[in-house]
Amino acid sequence: MERITDQVLDAEILKRETENPACGALIVFEGTVRDHHRGRQVQRMEYTAYKPLAERVLQELEEETKRRFKVAECRITHRVGELAIGEASVVIVVRSAHRGDGFDAAEWAIDTLKQRVPIWKNDFYTDGTRAYQDGVPLSACSSGEHDSAQRGQESHAEQPMRKQD
């Protein structure tokens, strides 16, 4: 399964792709489209991505998650296009020998995805208006001096701030 796809996400596919007899824990995280955002009623949501970079960043995020938490398997897919309330926008599957590492890895993976992957949400509200959600600036170009998203640089010692969205 592609990491960025306009197809309905299927966690079962990722579970099959990551089967590993050395693992005693399987963690599946699905992010789903909510019917509200900051007090406003959401009717549907549109996700767009800059796919060339998003695919690479997601692949690197999988590898970094495995290394950082010493988990055996990590796969991530993110959907783009128009999604209805309740549909899955992102699926993360982690398999690990023990559950603690798996929970930590999955949580870190989704928190970090929200900071690094070039994907954007456009909320369509029930009152007929729409608005892009504000997000997290990719660190590179805003300063012009360094680029934590560039290929080959993986010194992400800091923990991402946990957000509510």
Add this chain to the structure above:
Amino acid sequence: MRIEFCGVLQEAVGDEALELSIATPNRVADILEELAERIPALQTHLPRIACAVGDEVIPRSEMVTGDVPLVLLPPVSGG
């Protein structure tokens, strides 16, 4: 050179991409400055955007040749 816009930047510009008449190679920072002059609606976004060529994010100090599009990325909100 071709400039492509993502997310909310498409709304600010009113299009997904445009052709910018500018000498190349040129620094990303100078290209952004030229863009801001031509499209005032971009000015408030520029401090928080990142820039990419292909599958790489590049710093504003980098020179680009214009052979491939320069892609402007607003703050991200996936998940």
